[in-house]
């Protein structure tokens with residue numbers, strides 16, 4: 010098919026011009042040709058248009074809109090109500106829950122998903138979260154190259170390495186992690202100096218990586234996790250900072266009074282762990298605890314009372330416990346922010 014080669018910046022101008030003259034081949038895509046693009050021409054278009062070159066290129070036809078259109082409809086017949094219509098993509102790894110009756114077709118589903126998503130390299134079945142470290146049990150369904158699930162993730166302009174088969178990671182809290190930067194900035198203004206941050210349940214460090222980008226606000230960063238694989242990724246993602254593999258319950262013995270801002274993200278146990286973590290915070294001035302807890306909506310007030318009880322030996326400046334997003338029916342992801350002074 011004939012295509013008009015135009016400078017890339019003039020693509021929409023020329024597309025409109027061709028459409029206005031009735032020369033645009035509708036329903037076909039525009040070729041990317043480095044600094045130029047190729048706009049498809051129909052049979053009514055003249056042999057010459059201005060001084061622009063006309064190229065013979067394969068027409069770009071739009072592909073299927075959904076991966077299910079790439080699979081023979083007979084195979085999926087009878088299964089339409091259980092087809093996995095959503096999935097996670099972590100870096101170039103697609104993670105999808107395959108319902109039991111579709112297991113015999115899981116490889117085909119993985120291949121169709123990879124074909125549908127050009128940025129994905131590997132598709133894996135998610136067999137659920139396992140163990141204390143809440144790591145996903147993954148089975149490789151299909152791959153475009155190797156079978157490694159190690160991948161690089163980009164979150165709001167920050168990049169880090171993760172292997173979702175070895176370490177917990179959820180992209181769903183990415184927006185909430187941005188709040189740490191605001192909090193660090195305000196605390197630094199209050200204290201009139203750079204602050205130090207500790208994340209004892211850091212995973213691969215998604216909450217800490219953005220803080221490494223503001224050295225004028227955060228100077229010391231301590232990241233730790235009990236999962237040894239997470240500790241390896243922490244070192245990879247935060248090479249210039251203090252990372253380790255440790256039980257958060259004992260960390261204040263290794264790092265007493267190390268931080269002004271303490272991140273606590275072990276949502277099923279954040280509140281009960283709190284008394285063991287207080288020793289990580291500096292004394293004599295305002296410090297902040299920011300965390301997440303998974304709580305039954307009916308028990309939010311009880312949870313607040315429990316936090317207050319744990320902070321009874323400190324000067325409590327403010328405490329905010331807020332239901333942020335639904336976790337399950339009647340159960341919420343709540344954010345905790347406590348400003349205290351330890352004496």
Ligand SMILES: C[S@@+](CC[C@H](N)C(=O)[O-])C[C@H]1O[C@@H](n2cnc3c(N)ncnc32)[C@H](O)[C@@H]1O
Pocket residue numbers: 141142143176177178179182209210211212213214215216233234235236239255256257258274275276
């Ligand atoms: C919910 S994840 C949070 C990870 C990370 N902060 C994030 O936002 O992606 C909790 C992390 O705590 C780690 N963990 C569980 N128990 C721990 C403990 N007692 N001490 C230190 N880390 C622990 C797990 O390995 C996991 O990486």
